[in-house]
Each structure stands twice: as C-alpha cells, then as structure tokens.
Amino acid sequence: MELKNDLILRAARGEKTERTPVWLMRQAGRILPEYRAVRSSVSGFIELAQTPELAAEVTIQPVDLLGVDAAIIFSDILVVPEAMGLPYEMVEKKGPWFPETVKSAADLKKLSVADVESDLGYVLEAIKITKKELNGRVPLIGFAGAPWTIFCYMIEGHGSKTFSNARKILYTDPQMAQQLLQMITDTTITYLKAQIAAGADMVQVFDSWAGILPDDHYETFALSYIRQICDAITEVPITVFAKGAYGARKAIGQLNCNTVGLDWNMDIQESRQLIGANKTLQGNLDPAVLYADFATVEAKTKTMLDTFGPDRHIANLGHGVYPDIDPEKVKCFIETVKSYSPGLRK
Ligand code: 1CP
Numbered sequence: 001m002e003l004k005n006d007l008i009l010r011a012a013r014g015e016k017t018e019r020t021p022v023w024l025m026r027q028a029g030r031i032l033p034e035y036r037a038v039r040s041s042v043s044g045f046i047e048l049a050q051t052p053e054l055a056a057e058v059t060i061q062p063v064d065l066l067g068v069d070a071a072i073i074f075s076d077i078l079v080v081p082e083a084m085g086l087p088y089e090m091v092e093k094k095g096p097w098f099p100e101t102v103k104s105a106a107d108l109k110k111l112s113v114a115d116v117e118s119d120l121g122y123v124l125e126a127i128k129i130t131k132k133e134l135n136g137r138v139p140l141i142g143f144a145g146a147p148w149t150i151f152c153y154m155i156e157g158h159g160s161k162t163f164s165n166a167r168k169i170l171y172t173d174p175q176m177a178q179q180l181l182q183m184i185t186d187t188t189i190t191y192l193k194a195q196i197a198a199g200a201d202m203v204q205v206f207d208s209w210a211g212i213l214p215d216d217h218y219e220t221f222a223l224s225y226i227r228q229i230c231d232a233i234t235e236v237p238i239t240v241f242a243k244g245a246y247g248a249r250k251a252i253g254q255l256n257c258n259t260v261g262l263d264w265n266m267d268i269q270e271s272r273q274l275i276g277a278n279k280t281l282q283g284n285l286d287p288a289v290l291y292a293d294f295a296t297v298e299a300k301t302k303t304m305l306d307t308f309g310p311d312r313h314i315a316n317l318g319h320g321v322y323p324d325i326d327p328e329k330v331k332c333f334i335e336t337v338k339s340y341s342p343g344l345r346k
Helices: 007-012 033-039 045-049 052-066 079-084 121-134 147-156 164-172 174-198 215-232 246-253 268-275 287-291 294-308 327-345
Strands: 089-091 095-097 140-145 202-207 238-242 259-261 280-285 313-317
Touching: 007 202, 007 313, 033 045, 033 052, 045 052, 045 089, 045 121, 052 121, 052 327, 079 147, 079 174, 121 140, 121 174, 140 147, 140 174, 147 164, 147 174, 147 202, 147 215, 164 174, 164 215, 174 202, 174 215, 202 215, 215 238, 215 246, 238 246, 246 259, 246 268, 268 280, 268 294, 280 287, 280 294, 287 294, 287 327, 294 313, 294 327, 313 327
Parallel strands: 140 202, 202 238, 238 259, 259 280, 280 313
Antiparallel strands: 089 095
C-alpha cells in the first residue's frame, strides 16, 4: 500500500519535506469525546485494547478528527509485562495496578520472554486492521516502553513519583536488575519486529522514567538496553523518547536511531548541539500551553517551529497530551504547524 502522506517518514530519514509533520503523543484516547463513546461501550481500557476492531477505530479517530500526520496504535506499554507473565489491571482514574510484582531473583523464574505471536497477537491484529482501514492516508506508529520504564512498573506494581523500589534494586541486586532488563529487552525487540511485520511504518520507544536515574545508572540500566533495541530494529525508522534524560542526550545522539524525542524542558538549540545534525528531533511544546488561549497556542507553536527550523523536525508536544485539553486547542496546534511551517522553507 503506497502512502499518500509520508512526511513523517521522510522527516525521520532526514529528507527534505514541504512542511513539518505533526502528531501528538497520547493522541489516541484521552481527549476525544468520540473515544470516550467507544470506551464506554466496553468494560474498560483492557477490553478495548484487546478488541482489535475497536482498537483500530480509536487509533484512526485522531487522523479523521484532528488531521495528524501519523496514527499511533492504541495499546499500552504495559502489555509487555503482562505477556511476560505479570498481568495488570487498569483501575479507573488511578491507572495501572499489578497484583503481583517482582520482589527478588526467585520471582524471575515465574517470568519468561514473551511469545509475541500468541501473547500479543491482539495488538498485531489491531495493526493489520488499522493499516487496512487507514488505506495509506498516513503512516502508522508502533511502540513499546523502554526496558527501564517497564522494569519500574514490574518492580513497583503501579505508578509512583519516585519508583524508589525499582531504584533500590539497582543498588541492592544489580545482577537481578540486569537479568530482568535483558528479558524485557529480548521481548521488546521481538515485539517491535512483529509490529513492523504486521504493518507498523515506524516505531517509538517511550522511556517515561528516564529522568529519575543518575547519569551513570542511566547508561548501565537504561541506555545499554535501548542501544540493543536500536541496533536490532533496522526495518523502519525508530524514535527514542527519554523524558528527562538531560545528561544522556549526547549518548542518545550516538544511538542507531533516526529520531530523538525532546521533552518540553529540553532546550532545543542545546539539544541539537548535543545530539548532533544526523538525527531528526521530535517535540517539544509544553503540553500545558494547550490550556492557554488560541492566540498563545499559535504564538508558542510558531516560536517552537522557528527554533527547530525546517529540517529534521517532527512537531509534537514535549510529553503526552493531558486528558482535559480542549480538542479545539489541539487542532489549533496542528493547523499552526501545517500553515506556518511551509514558510520556513522559503
Ligand atoms: O493515548 C494514546 O495515544 C494511546 C496509546 C497509549 C500509549 C502510547 C496508551 C493508552 N498508553 C501509552 C503509553 C504509556 N502508558 C506510557 C508512555 C508514555 C507516557 O509517558 O505517557 C506510560 C508511562 C503508560 C503507563 C500508563 N498507562 C499510565 C501511567 C501510570 C503512571 O502513573 O505511572 C496510565 C494512567 C495508563 C493507562 C492508559 N494507557 C492508555 C490509555 C488510553 C490509558 C487510560 C486507561 C483508561 O482509558 O481507563
């Protein structure tokens, strides 16, 4: 299937584009009333994610309703621990909760590298249906959590401000940590390759909890595993988004990836210097800007575009869109990128 809009793929590969491509992290679900309508027809997030026709429907909603230049498959990073043997629940308004967590090396025996085709077949099926229904309108992004971020949830069992139990293990049983991180990495590589075989046109690795590690731990317990993933994924462009990994930007610039995501606190010019000219940068409007009035959204988006410049940039927020953002503000952000960025090329 030939893509009618391949802006994001060309930008990721460093080719010239007529305008800057744009999408939003967490664009599927959360903000759209049309999403909430589909969501209320099932028991909850997990049933929605495991019903490929519905997952495909909510994946495509932002393409139809917001006009983004890419779809991202509706799923969650936590399907990986589940496939490895650690099931989770989604508690309404609270988030993920794992009844069992990994507490010691003995618990690793209960886990295994996932059999992706059988344990995550529903995601692959959703990708196939989405690709068919997108019919080449825009590329489809596949994704997974980075091993360190997945490790955080497998140890902690739920969201946390500090993930201190996960960080404790790095000092008390680093060997166990490395073992588990390697199992997650092996699963993630097979999983991303299966997503690509099912039709994903590019993939993104989310290291949402990168920012809580000191630099030496980030290299040992996070980046070394992301490096394995980047080296293994050769089929399509890959994006690494490591939120808060300020001290690791230079090293991230040396990964075998096409695109590096910036959070909204990362200075654009400083990041470009650290990461180098050979990567595409993605981001990084402060997600809270979308609470401002339309004129401010427009002005802040233009400033961001001016600072990144026309080449090697994929416009996005600096993290996921907040659930209570007015979709009209999201449209204003997208429309500003579309109307203003061609002018940067003249
Ligand atoms: O929103 C989308 O675009 C759809 C796909 C998607 C993605 C890319 C979901 C659906 N989750 C994610 C990624 C994800 N999940 C990340 C990485 C990106 C980020 O940092 O935002 C993380 C850390 C999670 C874990 C997770 N899942 C949380 C955070 C928990 C915490 O406090 O640490 C929560 C609340 C979820 C639930 C979830 N995931 C997705 C949806 C639509 C929901 C809400 C569940 C519901 O509808 O009840």
